[in-house]
Amino acid sequence: MGTDTALPRARIAQLAALRRLGQGTAHAMNNALTAALGETGFLLEDYKDDPEVSEACQAIQRALQRCASLSHALLTHSQPPGPAEAEVDLVRLVRDLEPWLDESIGSRRALSVEAPDDLVMVTGAPADLRLVLMVLVSFAAERGEDAEVAIRVEGGEPAVLAVDITARARAEEAVGWLGDPVSAPDPLDACSLGAARDIIAAMGGRWQVESDGPERWQVRAEMPTSS
Amino acid sequence: MGTDTALPRARIAQLAALRRLGQGTAHAMNNALTAALGETGFLLEDYKDDPEVSEACQAIQRALQRCASLSHALLTHSQPPGPAEAEVDLVRLVRDLEPWLDESIGSRRALSVEAPDDLVMVTGAPADLRLVLMVLVSFAAERGEDAEVAIRVEGGEPAVLAVDITARARAEEAVGWLGDPVSAPDPLDACSLGAARDIIAAMGGRWQVESDGPERWQVRAEMPTSS
Structure with a gap:
């Protein structure tokens, strides 16, 4: 179950750093997305009778929610695997x-x-x-x-x-x-x-x-x- | 420069899969962010004389741009390192x-x-x-x-x-x-x-x-x- 000696440490180190920093990146994105979703929600509420604003806000919300679910998935699957059977x-x-x-x-x-x-x-x-x-x-x-x-x-x-x-x-x-x-x-x-x-x-x-x-x-x- | 045999292959495999799928995730997020930025830009253009819509759109844009630059950084630094000196x-x-x-x-x-x-x-x-x-x-x-x-x-x-x-x-x-x-x-x-x-x-x-x-x-x- 050990690793091949052919795999250079630098390559593993890059992957490990990317996992850690990628998790941090996903968290930071989540914060920004939450802020944007909040703004969009307020605007939608205030302009619910304006079809142009409503439609645009809904399209923005869909895109933001897609991003949020992607970054959530990335976070979930970046956890080191637990061995629990x-x-x-x-x-x-x-x-x-x-x-x-x-x-x-x-x-x-x-x-x-x-x-x-x-x-x-x-x-x-x-x-x-x-x-x-x-x-x-x-x-x-x-x-x-x-x-x-x-x-x-x-x-x-x-x-x-x-x-x-x-x-x-x-x-x-x-x-x-x-x-x-x-x-x-x-x-x-x-x-x-x-x-x-x-x-x-x-x-x-x-x-x-x-x-x-x-x-x-x-x-x-x-x-x-x-x- | 070889790896320690103490490092289980499954852990390296997870990191490698995360790098690849993380890159794909960042690409998919970029697409969604581009769509949201487009919608926000149109709305801002059409409602430039409405201060509430303008301010909200600018706040949304800032959050989206922050996300986009984060996902861009993640993509950039996910490339396998080139050995070029x-x-x-x-x-x-x-x-x-x-x-x-x-x-x-x-x-x-x-x-x-x-x-x-x-x-x-x-x-x-x-x-x-x-x-x-x-x-x-x-x-x-x-x-x-x-x-x-x-x-x-x-x-x-x-x-x-x-x-x-x-x-x-x-x-x-x-x-x-x-x-x-x-x-x-x-x-x-x-x-x-x-x-x-x-x-x-x-x-x-x-x-x-x-x-x-x-x-x-x-x-x-x-x-x-x-x-």
Whole structure:
């Protein structure tokens, strides 16, 4: 579970400083957004009979609320993961993470989620499972500017968390790295994909990677269903 | 320059995913802020003779611009550092980073900068020098909710980048970690402080740590001035 010596300390140091300062940045933005939302609310109240002002204020509010929910998500997911194990509903976990992931991978990339209406319960640390998704989705997003990511949850035994990635470039290589993380040329990818695979293995699960064609591949994490 | 095996891959993976998704989040926020600024601009233009609307719009604009500059800073400093070495003016580098650092360490913490009016030129990678500052300031900010950080640049030979930290808690320990990073109990601190010290050493510089009292300590990075 240790790190590769190929990963320079400076790179980790930058990531660590960015997490801390990024959290501070998100807090400072929240304060500014709250101030702007307050002003907009007063203006809307005072001019509720003026359609031009009302419409403009509502559009401003929507944009501000979108910003606020983005910065809230960034703050929430910047917390160091707690190791606490729990009974986790995979469906809920994926649905909760979906809006932030969808906004954050860029507007040209597409993210979709397919999940049953029922609960799909597994035993694991929620923060770890979120990390697996964050690693796979950000890895997928880096495969191309028009990458498509389809997350699928399946109930039954085993429970399945599958991530289908469609991207123009280098599918074959990426399948290789997903299946054998140490082969990834970027030590940060090697480390991240390795960590994701470790998490599934520690849950007693299986990590499978396959390609459906030259531009399409799938990571399928099978996990024992909680009794 | 390799990493400590004590640093779990999952922690690095989380930081890496946060950098990528944080960049995406900052982009998405920028888009929303641009839309809100546009609406506010139109409203301000149409109601420029209405003092209430004008004042509210100006207050909203100020808050939005503050958000936009924060998200711009987050994006700028999320880029993986380029290794390019250059002649760097330490004063300019510190002054450029100051507003973002000041906003991002939290409103109860204080950041100040003291620097000469002249250029203080050193030879190094600007991204690496920014990283040293980011590491030290975020380390300082974690020492306490009312920590004070004073950055000082001195010209002459050697050039000096000093960071004075005043915080209530655990000064003695922190002096120890700053001077001997591997002794830090959090492997991420050990890695980050070690990376900062490596950067100064690679520039042919000296890294000194001293305590001015039980709640006050200083990191002093001395670097050869560029001829």
